[in-house]
Amino acid sequence: MNVLVYSGEGTSRASLAHTVRTLRSLVGHHYDVMKIDAKGLTTEPWEESTSLLVIPGGRDVPYTRDLNGAANDKIRAYVAAGGRFWGICAGAYFSSDRIVFEVGTPLEVQGTRELKFFGGECRGVVYPGFVYDSEQGANAVGIQLVEEQFGGDGRLGFKETRVYFNGGGYFVDAEKQPGCSVLAWYNDTDSSEGRKAAMIVCQVGQGVALLTGVHPEYDPAHLDAGNPEYGPLPNVVSRLLETDQQRLLLVRSLLKKLGLKLSQPEVSQAAATQDATPIALPPGAILGIPDLTPLYLASVEPAYTTLLAHSLRSIATPEGLIKEPNDTFQLIASPQHTIPVHTSTLSETAEGESEEKVIKNLVVCHDGGPPASTTPQFVMSDYFQHLKKIRPPTQQFTFGNSLLYGEVVSSTQTMLDKNFAFCQHLPTGFVCNATIQTAGRGRGRNSWISPPGCLQFSMVLRHPFQARHASAVFVQYLVALAVVESVCSLPGYEELPLKLKWPNDIYAEAPLEEGEEPAPEGTAPRMVKVGGVLVNSNFSGSEFLLVAGCGINTTNPNPTTSINHLIRYHNKKTGKNLSLFTQETLLAHILVKLEQMYNTFLHGNGTGFAQLEQTYYKRWLHTNAFVTLTTMTPHRRVRIQGITLDYGLLKTVGVDEQGRDIVGEEFRLQPDGNSFDMLKGLISTKL
Numbered sequence: 060m061n062v063l064v065y066s067g068e069g070t071s072r073a074s075l076a077h078t079v080r081t082l083r084s085l086v087g088h089h090y091d092v093m094k095i096d097a098k099g100l101t102t103e104p105w106e107e108s109t110s111l112l113v114i115p116g117g118r119d120v121p122y123t124r125d126l127n128g129a130a131n132d133k134i135r136a137y138v139a140a141g142g143r144f145w146g147i148c149a150g151a152y153f154s155s156d157r158i159v160f161e162v163g164t165p166l167e168v169q170g171t172r173e174l175k176f177f178g179g180e181c182r183g184v185v186y187p188g189f190v191y192d193s194e195q196g197a198n199a200v201g202i203q204l205v206e207e208q209f210g211g212d213g214r215l216g217f218k219e220t221r222v223y224f225n226g227g228g229y230f231v232d233a234e235k236q237p238g239c240s241v242l243a244w245y246n247d248t249d250s251s252e253g254r255k256a257a258m259i260v261c262q263v264g265q266g267v268a269l270l271t272g273v274h275p276e277y278d279p280a281h282l283d284a285g286n287p288e289y290g291p292l293p294n295v296v297s298r299l300l301e302t303d304q305q306r307l308l309l310v311r312s313l314l315k316k317l318g319l320k321l322s323q324p325e326v327s328q329a330a331a332t333q334d335a336t337p338i339a340l341p342p343g344a345i346l347g348i349p350d351l352t353p354l355y356l357a358s359v360e361p362a363y364t365t366l367l368a369h370s371l372r373s374i375a376t377p378e379g380l381i382k383e384p385n386d387t388f389q390l391i392a393s394p395q396h397t398i399p400v401h402t403s404t405l406s407e408t409a410e411g412e413s414e415e416k417v418i419k420n421l422v423v424c425h426d427g428g429p430p431a432s433t434t435p436q437f438v439m440s441d442y443f444q445h446l447k448k449i450r451p452p453t454q455q456f457t458f459g460n461s462l463l464y465g466e467v468v469s470s471t472q473t474m475l476d477k478n479f480a481f482c483q484h485l486p487t488g489f490v491c492n493a494t495i496q497t498a499g500r501g502r503g504r505n506s507w508i509s510p511p512g513c514l515q516f517s518m519v520l521r522h523p524f525q526a527r528h529a530s531a532v533f534v535q536y537l538v539a540l541a542v543v544e545s546v547c548s549l550p551g552y553e554e555l556p557l558k559l560k561w562p563n564d565i566y567a568e569a570p571l572e573e574g575e576e577p578a579p580e581g582t583a584p585r586m587v588k589v590g591g592v593l594v595n596s597n598f599s600g601s602e603f604l605l606v607a608g609c610g611i612n613t614t615n616p617n618p619t620t621s622i623n624h625l626i627r628y629h630n631k632k633t634g635k636n637l638s639l640f641t642q643e644t645l646l647a648h649i650l651v652k653l654e655q656m657y658n659t660f661l662h663g664n665g666t667g668f669a670q671l672e673q674t675y676y677k678r679w680l681h682t683n684a685f686v687t688l689t690t691m692t693p694h695r696r697v698r699i700q701g702i703t704l705d706y707g708l709l710k711t712v713g714v715d716e717q718g719r720d721i722v723g724e725e726f727r728l729q730p731d732g733n734s735f736d737m738l739k740g741l742i743s744t745k746l
Contacts, residue, residue, distance in 0.1 A: 066094035069121025114150030139264030155181035176268035183228025201246035227272030229255035385477035492516035512615025541653035562730030565590035570628035587619035
């Protein structure tokens with residue numbers, strides 16, 4: 060499921076960045092936090108796969124211009140049918156029945172609005188001094204919480220706190236509106252107008268809308284206290300930092316009130332109390348995003364590491380720095396050498412994303428990896444040992460010979476794909492893997508914080524441009540197929556219900572929960588996603604330089620299921636005692652199977668993917684499935700036939716109302732840019 064954050068014209072880049080970062084840190088283990096623009100809200104079928112829609116701070120007038128009409132109709136219907144909505148500052152003005160903003164000034168805005176989640180007027184600004192695209196009017200404002208709305212009995216551990224404010228409004232007579240509950244009041248406002256509601260929650264049909272005039276999503280750790288617009292110290296930022304643990308607990312409580320799952324450690328009441336001693340937590344645990352850790356480079360044979368280290372030193376400065384467009388790597392000669400601590404900085408991309416920039420330590424290990432105590436989540440020596448054990452002795456292998464592992468990294472895919480010179484000096488089959496990714500990449504604009512227990516890796520693959528019989532498009536199909544075959548081709552594991560969803564997702568039949576009844580006979584079982592594949596390409600000389608990324612939920616049954624959960628369930632049903640996978644053993648099996656398939660694809664009998672076509676169809680979910688193409692106007696009902704063997708396009712044929720093929724009405728779909736919603740039987744443009 061997705062959490063969608065509006066990113067269309069009018070959104071504040073700063074508010075967008077803070078909103079995305081905060082949501083990914085707190086719910087990113089359960090949801091894909093993605094941005095969506097006005098076109099996406101208007102034309103895409105986003106509703107069924109969305110757990111929360113957020114409209115962040117910015118400007119109400121562009122929101123009105125771009126979303127009035129069809130988009131607002133869809134938003135309101137989504138919430139009324141049981142959806143969840145969060146409007147922040149301008150998003151709250153926009154979601155009220157009427158806006159009254161800065162009356163009598165050049166910034167004046169007045170008028171009715173379409174969504175009307177709050178049936179009254181949102182009036183602002185509450186505190187004077189607001190200036191668009193500036194921090195001059197920013198403030199650390201006090202709010203008084205309505206305790207019974209958060210469970211009562213002092214459950215939050217505090218009654219008042221401070222949050223970021225810049226131009227927000229208040230909800231006039233919110234306590235008198237039916238279906239509306241006040242969550243917090245502004246402190247220190249003009250008493251002649253009575254109390255002013257700062258945060259409210261409104262029942263909208265079967266759904267709920269949270270509206271906040273303040274910005275609880277703003278993380279003061281990522282505000283520049285030296286900005287003169289904040290004033291001399293102690294200033295806005297320093298005052299917000301004093302109560303930031305309270306803010307985090309408040310945001311967690313708001314998201315819980317919306318019904319979202321939270322996967323990060325709770326902030327304790329003691330830590331959230333101003334006069335209490337903060338509890339000790341791991342670095343980054345409060346934010347929900349752990350600090351990046353060193354990268355360890357090792358190989359199945361020490362000689363490979365020596366050659367690779369020599370190649371990397373050729374592009375490094377005398378100080379051992381490899382400076383690339385996206386990342387800078389610091390070469391460390393061995394685990395015995397001192398690993399420096401680098402100061403991280405946060406920059407904002409043109410899209411409003413927040414990027415952490417920190418020099419990444421790359422530790423060269425000439426003897427098969429660091430000690431197990433250094434990387435307990437993935438023991439590199441165990442991986443290499445298993446790789447040697449399962450490789451057939453009569454074949455030559457290169458995939459996975461060298462490995463770069465980090466317990467916490469930004470993104471294995473980005474480190475290889477966005478650092479071209481660095482990637483060019485890596486051998487084909489080089490693998491980068493991690494236990495936790497703080498900005499894992501998926502298709503389209505998908506990005507997430509990876510859940511624990513997910514095997515995630517990216518591999519360098521040099522694919523010859525001249526191989527016309529073996530289009531590079533098929534590599535994504537090969538990787539997904541290798542994941543399934545690496546498990547289901549093992550003796551005893553053949554009946555595990557792992558399947559392929561076009562174009563590059565891995566699904567499984569969901570194990571029945573305790574007391575859950577099986578699907579009625581003739582009804583398809585419930586399928587859930589357990590993995591996915593992403594392939595990026597660059598052109599270098601006479602070859603494609605591909606980076607094939609994969610994530611597969613291995614040991615953690617949340618949020619859907621995992622390979623090991625399927626095995627346990629199968630063992631329970633059949634009385635078998637099949638062994639579970641570790642991250643190390645599964646990665647080794649996948650890479651061996653992938654290299655065997657790739658060699659067949661490239662060097663077999665010259666027919667490319669045709670040699671693996673039947674194996675692929677055996678594992679995929681779509682044979683003769685009927686779907687609707689929303690990529691066409693009007694939409695077309697079609698039957699899936701298969702995949703073309705030249706460029707890997709999805710083959711479909713139009714059908715009539717009785718499901719009969721219409722002769723001559725054939726459609727081909729590219730894997731890139733299209734998304735397949737199996738539950739609704741829709742193929743649409745990828746968000």
